Amino acid sequence: MPATPITPPMQDDKIAWVRVSSCFLPLATPISDAKVLTGRQKPMTEIAILFAEIETTGGHSGIGFSYSKRAGGPGQFAHAKEIVDRLLGEDPNDIARLWDKLCWAGASVGRSGLSTQAIGAFDVALWDMKAKRAGLPLAKLLGAHRDSVRCYNTSGGFLHTPLEQLLVNTRLSREKGIGGIKLKVGQPDCALDIRRVEAVRKHLGDDFPLMVDANQQWDRPTAQRMCRIFEQFNLIWIEEPLDCYDNEGHAALAAQFDTPIATGEMLTSAAEHAELIRHRAADYVMPDAPRVGGITPFLKVAGLAEHAGLMLAPHFAMELHVHLAAAYPREPWVEHFEWLEPLFNERLETADGRMLVPKRPGLGVSISEQARRWTREQFEVGQRP
Known part of the structure; x- marks a missing residue:
């Protein structure tokens, strides 16, 4: 033999x-x-x-x-x-x-x-x-808390999308089993933002998870007004209402309003996230593993966020973040962006509002x-x- x-x-x-x-x-x-x-x-x-x-x-x-x-x-x-x-x-x-x-x-x-x-x-x-x-799948190696993660779609809600198409996109996302919708806001004319959010909330119903993202384009007075107006729409969060380094401004909004504040995607180190968390500048921390330097610093951010009792919603790169979110103790959200799918031979699955953690070893993807x-x-x- x-x-x-x-x-x-x-x-x-x-x-x-x-x-x-x-x-x-x-x-x-x-x-x-x-x-x-x-x-x-x-x-x-x-x-x-x-x-x-x-x-x-x-x-x-x-x-x-x-x-x-x-x-x-x-x-x-x-x-x-x-x-x-x-x-x-x-x-x-x-x-x-x-x-x-x-x-x-x-x-x-x-x-x-x-x-x-x-x-x-x-x-x-x-x-x-x-x-x-x-x-093992990466999530299992890290110590998974769950086999699927709540997910929301962003790619269908950008500002270049007409309102009629926006409503079509939300329907298609729900049919794919995606559990939330995020809309881009922050236009120079705030009335247009309010109109779009109001229309999508009516289209989705009162309780379907809905988020908005201003991409850092409001000043403090505008953010104050818009957060107050958006309280009526039962949002999961208001994302990046201010410049990403304005920890004091974000903290003031988080303390004042019932709607959670989310930020952190533009920070590029664990140290910057530590400052955000120290200031209590967000209810949802949104680290991006590639932006902070990989999984090693991401885990440091997640540990700080968990210790502070904060919620987690990693930004972009769902092929990676579904694993990292699955290993976070509190129920997180993952952002559904199909943009990177052509890069890989494999596809992530969604069902009943959640993204399934791949069972394949490692990340579970190969380069196409x-x-x-x-x-x-x-x-x-x-x-x-």
């Missing part, structure tokens, strides 16, 4: 090969939120994706990703290229130590923002590998051939085993 191959012990495994790829995902329709209508940004036409693929001497592999909207994608890729060689020969189990090593490799440009977003792709890939090696065709640059170090 032939001998059974012996897998090297985990502690003897070393990172042998890493590839980073810069992929640009085109959007079917230019996307506009309040930042476009106030003239601060252009409509979004594509999303830059930074992929990291890691393989080890023991034959294990993992994939991770980060992203950037409108600008910054080439910068993330450039920084990833500069630091990727620091991973070669390292033990892939030492994820926290490797995060610190990569962070300090580029510390002169800061320990938040673009530099740590580049690290995020590597960090996610290492966690994906660790879960695959254990034969379409994503390979959209890739503009690649860089490799090491040798594939």
Whole structure:
């Protein structure tokens, strides 16, 4: 009988090969939120994706990703290229130590923002590998509290969408088993926002979960007025009514109004989230794992939020956040965005208002051939085993 191959012990495994790829995902329709209508940004036409693929001497592999909207994608890729060689020969189990090593490799440009977003792709890939090696979905590796998570749709509620189509989109989302609807607000003419929210609330009924998102475009007096007006619509939350760094202003709104305040998606480090939480500036904390630098710092944010008794609603990237939300003690929300689906061969399922946690090991996704065709640059170090 032939001998059974012996897998090297985990502690003897070393990172042998890493590839980073810069992929640009085109959007079917230019996307506009309040930042476009106030003239601060252009409509979004594509999303830059930074992929990291890691393989080890023991034959294990993992994939991770980060992203950037409108600008910054080439910068993330450039920084990833500069630091990727620091991973070669390292033990892939030492994820926290490797995060610190990569962070300090580029510390002169800061320990938040673009530099740590580049690290995020590597960090996610290492966690994906660790879960695959254990034969577990990432949520189970982290310690899941549930097998499905409440989900809400955002992609159908942008400001470029006419009201009639908005109502169609909400119906389609409900038919897909999605459990909530989020509308973009923050237009220069507040009356238009009120009209749209009123129409959608009437269309959905009094109790169906409805959220709004001003994308940081109100000043304090406007936010005060709009939060007061929106109290009548029984909203799950009002998102980013103020600039993301205005912790005092958000805290005042959270203390004054019954409708919960949500913010945090634009913060780019665990330290920035710690300040938000210290100020009690949100009822719902909205960390984005790729933006804060991956799963390792995300877990720090989640620990702080849980200790403070806050609710959690991770931003974007549902393919990753469904796992992280499933591991949060309090019942969270996950944002349903189908935009990234063409990047992967697998699809997430929704039913009865919830997103099902994949049962496949790791993240449960693999990079599609379409994503390979959209890739503009690649860089490799090491040798594939």
